[in-house]
Amino acid sequence: MRLRAVLADDEELARRVLREHLLRDGSIEIVAECSNGFEAVKAIHEMKPDVAFLDVQMPKLDGFEVLELATEARTVVFVTAFDEYAMRAFEAAAVDYLLKPFSAARLEASLARVRTRLGATVPETAAAHELKQASRRPGEFLERIVVKDGPRVQVIPVNKLDYAEAQDDYVSLRSEGKNWMKQQTIGSLEASLDPQRFLRTHRSWLVNIQKISRNDPNTKDTWLAVLADGTQAPVSRTGYSRFRELVGGHD
Amino acid sequence: MHPILTNGRWLAGYFSVWIPLGAILGIAANLAGRWSVAAAIAWTVPVALLLAVVCLAPYYVCRTLPLRSSAWTKLAFNHLVPAIGISGAVTVAGRMLTSGLAATFPEFGAGLGPSAPVLQAMFAMLYLLSVALHYAWLEMQASRKAEVLAREAQLRALKAQVNPHFLFNSLNSISALTAVDAEQAREMCIRLADFLRTSLRLGERTNVPFREELELTQMYLNVEKVRFRERLRIRVDVAEDCLGAEVPPLIIQPLVENAVKHGVAMMAEGGEITMEGRLKNGQLWFRIGNPFDPESPSTGRNGLGLRNIRERLASRYGNGARMEILAREDWYEVIVTIPMGRAGSGEMA
Numbered sequence: 001m002r003l004r005a006v007l008a009d010d011e012e013l014a015r016r017v018l019r020e021h022l023l024r025d026g027s028i029e030i031v032a033e034c035s036n037g038f039e040a041v042k043a044i045h046e047m048k049p050d051v052a053f054l055d056v057q058m059p060k061l062d063g064f065e066v067l068e069l070a071t072e073a074r075t076v077v078f079v080t081a082f083d084e085y086a087m088r089a090f091e092a093a094a095v096d097y098l099l100k101p102f103s104a105a106r107l108e109a110s111l112a113r114v115r116t117r118l119g120a121t122v123p124e125t126a127a128a129h130e131l132k133q134a135s136r137r138p139g140e141f142l143e144r145i146v147v148k149d150g151p152r153v154q155v156i157p158v159n160k161l162d163y164a165e166a167q168d169d170y171v172s173l174r175s176e177g178k179n180w181m182k183q184q185t186i187g188s189l190e191a192s193l194d195p196q197r198f199l200r201t202h203r204s205w206l207v208n209i210q211k212i213s214r215n216d217p218n219t220k221d222t223w224l225a226v227l228a229d230g231t232q233a234p235v236s237r238t239g240y241s242r243f244r245e246l247v248g249g250h251d
Numbered sequence: 252m253h254p255i256l257t258n259g260r261w262l263a264g265y266f267s268v269w270i271p272l273g274a275i276l277g278i279a280a281n282l283a284g285r286w287s288v289a290a291a292i293a294w295t296v297p298v299a300l301l302l303a304v305v306c307l308a309p310y311y312v313c314r315t316l317p318l319r320s321s322a323w324t325k326l327a328f329n330h331l332v333p334a335i336g337i338s339g340a341v342t343v344a345g346r347m348l349t350s351g352l353a354a355t356f357p358e359f360g361a362g363l364g365p366s367a368p369v370l371q372a373m374f375a376m377l378y379l380l381s382v383a384l385h386y387a388w389l390e391m392q393a394s395r396k397a398e399v400l401a402r403e404a405q406l407r408a409l410k411a412q413v414n415p416h417f418l419f420n421s422l423n424s425i426s427a428l429t430a431v432d433a434e435q436a437r438e439m440c441i442r443l444a445d446f447l448r449t450s451l452r453l454g455e456r457t458n459v460p461f462r463e464e465l466e467l468t469q470m471y472l473n474v475e476k477v478r479f480r481e482r483l484r485i486r487v488d489v490a491e492d493c494l495g496a497e498v499p500p501l502i503i504q505p506l507v508e509n510a511v512k513h514g515v516a517m518m519a520e521g522g523e524i525t526m527e528g529r530l531k532n533g534q535l536w537f538r539i540g541n542p543f544d545p546e547s548p549s550t551g552r553n554g555l556g557l558r559n560i561r562e563r564l565a566s567r568y569g570n571g572a573r574m575e576i577l578a579r580e581d582w583y584e585v586i587v588t589i590p591m592g593r594a595g596s597g598e599m600a
């Protein structure tokens with residue numbers, strides 16, 4: 001089976017050794033080589049490759065963020081020099097990875113796994129959000145959220161995120177007066193953000209605590225959080241008690 | 252809780268030590284008091300058990316009164332008073348036992364036992380022996396802990412010297428070069444070896460001339476140049492007169508490594524790292540600046556290296572040395588000021 005591959009690594013020499021090994025295999029066609037995360041997302045979006053080789057540390061977007069956005073890649077193999085947390089995450093998620101420097105034999109084994117995966121009737125979807133979460137150190141939270149807007153990538157720093165609202169399989173993210181849609185559950189988004197800064201006020205609402213200007217009583221046992229931009233976010237009874245716990249005192 | 256009580260095997264071992272001690276006590280009572288063997292056993296077993304329990308008590312006193320740092324008057328008072336009190340209490344308990352068992356063993360009633368002062372002196376001595384053993388044990392624990400801490404510190408220092416990410420990436424560059432440019436692959440091996448050897452050598456010393464630290468930094472950059480090529484640009488401006496300054500090793504090089512890792516390596520187009528060194532008011536002043544991409548994925552793991560350097564400077568110079576960090580929009584700067592002259596004599600400011 002002929003495989004179409006995208007390579008992404010910011011180091012020219014690292015791409016070169018990967019290319020050399022892949023071309024020796026004879027059945028690989030390299031359709032794009034990228035030197036940063038933005039290029040990788042764009043190339044994967046356009047080329048829809050069978051396999052993408054992603055370096056973990058790259059300018060613009062790291063390998064995990066590329067995985068999150070570049071859903072068009074059928075399989076992904078991470079390439080990294082050393083990052084114990086990333087390696088632990090790969091192990092846990094059974095995602096294939098190559099440790100630099102790697103041997104031709106190790107790359108062959110990796111390609112064999114890719115082929116098995118592609119041949120499977122149900123292609124395994126890598127749980128990108130969970131993988132990214134597992135790669136963080138305990139107590140470390142997301143500092144930014146990446147969203148794909150067509151072929152373009154939008155980076156939202158979490159301090160500029162006002163709130164997130166669940167909408168079916170998506171979350172709608174509100175930042176600087178604009179809405180961005182991202183395919184993710186609100187629960188997994190909540191788990192990746194600092195609980196001291198983001199509060200699940202309601203089953204389908206996650207709100208930046210700093211943006212809450214006041215809480216108005218609504219019906220019995222529910223409230224409405226009024227945000228700086230005037231948005232009214234529903235607050236359930238448990239959401240309200242969590243809010244009181246975090247902010248302390250009366251509001 | 253006393254550590255012996257936390258472990259079943261230790262507890263069993265402790266009580267088995269009391270079997271010969273109790274036997275000695277029993278034989279002494281048997282000889283001195285002309286008691287029958289059965290009477291001696293009936294009296295000794297509960298008394299020895301009681302002693303075994305009360306001899307655990309010194310642990311708490313010993314722990315709060317370390318042998319080295321406590322005044323001897325305080326030590327004497329805090330151990331002698333419980334010794335007298337506890338031995339007295341055990342003596343009274345022993346006396347109550349003999350009167351209680353007087354019906355079974357007539358010799359108890361006949362006043363044939365060892366005299367109370369003799370018993371109390373024996374008990375007090377056992378208690379003080381236990382105090383001594385506790386101190387010996389605590390001392391052993393402390394020295395073992397110090398050893399572990401020292402080894403950990405050494406390991407951390409070694410780890411800090413050679414960043415594994417850097418090492419594996421460099422090996423990967425060599426792996427790439429072997430096929431296309433064997434000559435350059437060899438050159439890279441030599442550069443990497445130079446850097447590793449020099450950093451190990453400098454790391455062992457307390458002071459190095461600033462010149463040598465700069466050379467080490469240059470060796471590091473020579474390796475990174477191969478990885479990042481034209482993306483990594485360097486500008487060095489160091490005044491001649493500060494090259495002889497004595498500095499602790501591996502302060503500047505890790506800072507430059509940070510500038511590469513979190514700055515230039517995270518920029519698609521790369522950038523220029525600037526290094527400036529001057530003598531200012533008898534102090535070595537050094538500034539490392541690098542551009543960075545404020546939108547780059549957070550590599551957020553640089554706090555540790557900076558903290559390590561800050562701690563090393565503080566433990567060495569107290570408030571005499573400074574490290575300032577300036578982060579602007581897209582420019583990051585670290586300024587280190589180190590006192591000169593008798594710098595490194597270890598004096599605290």
